[in-house]
Amino acid sequence: MARMSRERSPYVEMDRAAWAALAGDAPLPLSAQEIDQVKGLGDQLDLEEVRQVYLPLTELIALRLRAATGLYRATEKFLGNPQPQRTPFVIGIAGSVAVGKSTTARIVRDLLAHGPGHPSVSLVTTDGFLLPNSELERRGILQRKGFPESYDRKALLRFVIDVKSGVDRVEAPVYSHLTYDRTDDVVAVEHPDIVIIEGLNVLAPAKDRGDGSPGAAVSDYFDFGIYVDASSRDIRRWYVDRFLALRKTAFTDPASYFHRYSSLTDDEAVARASELWDTINWPNLRENVQTTRGRADLILRKDADHSVKWVRFRKM
Numbered sequence: 001m002a003r004m005s006r007e008r009s010p011y012v013e014m015d016r017a018a019w020a021a022l023a024g025d026a027p028l029p030l031s032a033q034e035i036d037q038v039k040g041l042g043d044q045l046d047l048e049e050v051r052q053v054y055l056p057l058t059e060l061i062a063l064r065l066r067a068a069t070g071l072y073r074a075t076e077k078f079l080g081n082p083q084p085q086r087t088p089f090v091i092g093i094a095g096s097v098a099v100g101k102s103t104t105a106r107i108v109r110d111l112l113a114h115g116p117g118h119p120s121v122s123l124v125t126t127d128g129f130l131l132p133n134s135e136l137e138r139r140g141i142l143q144r145k146g147f148p149e150s151y152d153r154k155a156l157l158r159f160v161i162d163v164k165s166g167v168d169r170v171e172a173p174v175y176s177h178l179t180y181d182r183t184d185d186v187v188a189v190e191h192p193d194i195v196i197i198e199g200l201n202v203l204a205p206a207k208d209r210g211d212g213s214p215g216a217a218v219s220d221y222f223d224f225g226i227y228v229d230a231s232s233r234d235i236r237r238w239y240v241d242r243f244l245a246l247r248k249t250a251f252t253d254p255a256s257y258f259h260r261y262s263s264l265t266d267d268e269a270v271a272r273a274s275e276l277w278d279t280i281n282w283p284n285l286r287e288n289v290q291t292t293r294g295r296a297d298l299i300l301r302k303d304a305d306h307s308v309k310w311v312r313f314r315k316m
Contacts, residue, residue, distance in 0.1 A: 020052035095228030119193035126199025127175035180257035227296035243273035
């Protein structure tokens with residue numbers, strides 16, 4: 001039975017049935033084949049999941065976008081200084097490794113792009129802003145890849161500031177999951193209506209500068225923040241399952257940074273994946289990623305089968 005929390009709280013929490021009902025009879029603009037193309041390894045995503053979870057989500061975002069556009073016009077009228085167009089609406093999507101945030105980002109991108117007016121939607125992942133492996137090795141933190149200190153945070157902040165400043169063309173570096181390193185390629189963001197920035201820790205607050213004064217955070221420039229959540233026990237299992245699947249697929253490529261893992265036995269692969277989770281990904285989730293969950297405007301909570309169980313969003 002549909003349920004919506006009535007408790008006094010800064011959030012509204014809705015179970016899946018209540019949330020799905022918000023979409024009404026809105027048509028689903030994507031086919032099963034298109035959904036399969038954006039689905040990440042191990043993610044359980046089908047037409048019903050998209051219709052019941054992600055269609056209401058993108059309708060809510062579209063509502064916020066329309067409201068932001070109206071506020072922009074009213075503000076420019078008040079200032080007597082009309083501009084040709086408002087700056088892009090920026091969405092941040094955070095969550096653990098293996099929780100499915102990349103799939104969420106891609107399906108949100110495609111649904112928004114098929115929405116009214118067919119807005120231009122750009123998707124950028126923060127992986128491209130990881131410091132090169134050579135620099136991580138020089139600093140002795142290659143094993144802390146994905147932790148806040150492994151990113152070029154100044155470059156990422158400049159990128160987001162340029163986007164929100166309406167710069168005509170903004171470039172972001174590209175990361176290769178095959179070589180496990182940054183490449184020389186860039187992705188260009190030019191005059192988008194919406195920009196989605198996906199990454200482990202994009203919702204993190206600002207850190208104080210060396211002199212004690214407050215700094216700036218990437219999330220300061222977000223119009224809407226989403227956190228993809230799940231039990232750490234389930235995420236650990238998904239991470240190990242994904243490692244086992246990659247061992248038989250991407251890791252078999254001799255050019256893969258992880259090619260050495262392709263020859264592991266099942267038991268050895270489970271042991272290695274578990275070690276990587278326990279020593280790197282779980283500490284990062286516990287110390288840096290999970291702590292930003294309360295900063296999201298909306299939380300998608302997944303069940304053990306990767307389907308979204310309930311949704312919580314911040315009241316206006």
